[in-house]
Amino acid sequence: MARKFFVGGNWKCNGTLDEVKKIVAMLNEGAVPSPDVVEVVVSPPFVFLPTVQSSLKSDFQVAAQNCWVKKGGAFTGEVSAEMLANLGVPWVILGHSERRALLGESNEFVGDKVAYALSQGLKVIACVGETLEQRESGSTMEVVAAQTKAIADKISSWDNVVLAYEPVWAIGTGKVASPAQAQEVHLELRKWLQGNVSPQVAEKTRIIYGGSVNGGNCKELGGQADVDGFLVGGASLKPEFIDIIKAAEVKKSA
Numbered sequence: 001m002a003r004k005f006f007v008g009g010n011w012k013c014n015g016t017l018d019e020v021k022k023i024v025a026m027l028n029e030g031a032v033p034s035p036d037v038v039e040v041v042v043s044p045p046f047v048f049l050p051t052v053q054s055s056l057k058s059d060f061q062v063a064a065q066n067c068w069v070k071k072g073g074a075f076t077g078e079v080s081a082e083m084l085a086n087l088g089v090p091w092v093i094l095g096h097s098e099r100r101a102l103l104g105e106s107n108e109f110v111g112d113k114v115a116y117a118l119s120q121g122l123k124v125i126a127c128v129g130e131t132l133e134q135r136e137s138g139s140t141m142e143v144v145a146a147q148t149k150a151i152a153d154k155i156s157s158w159d160n161v162v163l164a165y166e167p168v169w170a171i172g173t174g175k176v177a178s179p180a181q182a183q184e185v186h187l188e189l190r191k192w193l194q195g196n197v198s199p200q201v202a203e204k205t206r207i208i209y210g211g212s213v214n215g216g217n218c219k220e221l222g223g224q225a226d227v228d229g230f231l232v233g234g235a236s237l238k239p240e241f242i243d244i245i246k247a248a249e250v251k252k253s254a
């Protein structure tokens with residue numbers, strides 16, 4: 001069964017209202033493959049979600065960049081999963097390495113967040129990835145397996161989860177993983193799902209790559225057997241995001 005190509009655009013903490021409107025116009029005008037071929041999900045900061053959601057063409061969806069770990073309440077500054085569901089925001093990114101590193105989100109905390117968001121009907125882009133130090137010490141698979149296990153331990157269905165492999169050393173650095181490096185980890189993650197969750201989940205779950213994806217490298221990366229799409233940071237704010245969405249064609253013709 002073919003996995004539909006998935007392209008996420010993580011805008012991170014960027015943009016003014018004017019810039020956001022320009023990006024939405026660029027997305028709405030872009031000639032991209034149909035939603036049968038590629039699922040496109042853009043993730044603006046919380047405050048811009050309603051604007052983007054109401055102005056973006058219906059072929060594209062939106063994601064929040066985070067949500068609180070459990071039911072809302074006295075948690076100043078947080079946004080709950082049920083609030084996102086209430087606004088009709090379909091997706092949320094959880095476990096991004098910037099939050100793991102800068103805000104101290106542990107594997108277990110991320111696992112709890114994924115489980116709670118799914119319980120509220122959200123779909124989740126769950127991020128895993130190793131640091132440069134971990135890669136150089138040969139522990140890449142151990143690290144990403146532990147991050148994935150902490151999620152798998154807490155959830156009963158992977159139907160609404162996309163797994164994003166984002167090596168920390170490739171994020172925002174211009175040092176993209178080589179297609180072979182990405183494919184190697186994606187295949188290992190799929191094998192991990194096969195052995196630890198089920199062969200069906202391994203076959204169905206999309207594993208997308210993030211870290212310095214751009215208009216120039218997306219086709220070769222997307223052509224790898226186990227790369228089912230991308231989570232794009234910097235380039236998702238630029239016109240080249242349209243070219244990255246078009247990389248879905250490499251799978252259609254494969």
Ligand SMILES: O=C(CO)COP(=O)(O)O
Pocket residue numbers: 010096166170171172173174210211212213231232233234235
């Ligand atoms: O962190 C990322 C997406 O979530 C990747 O960011 P860059 O594409 O800017 O490297």
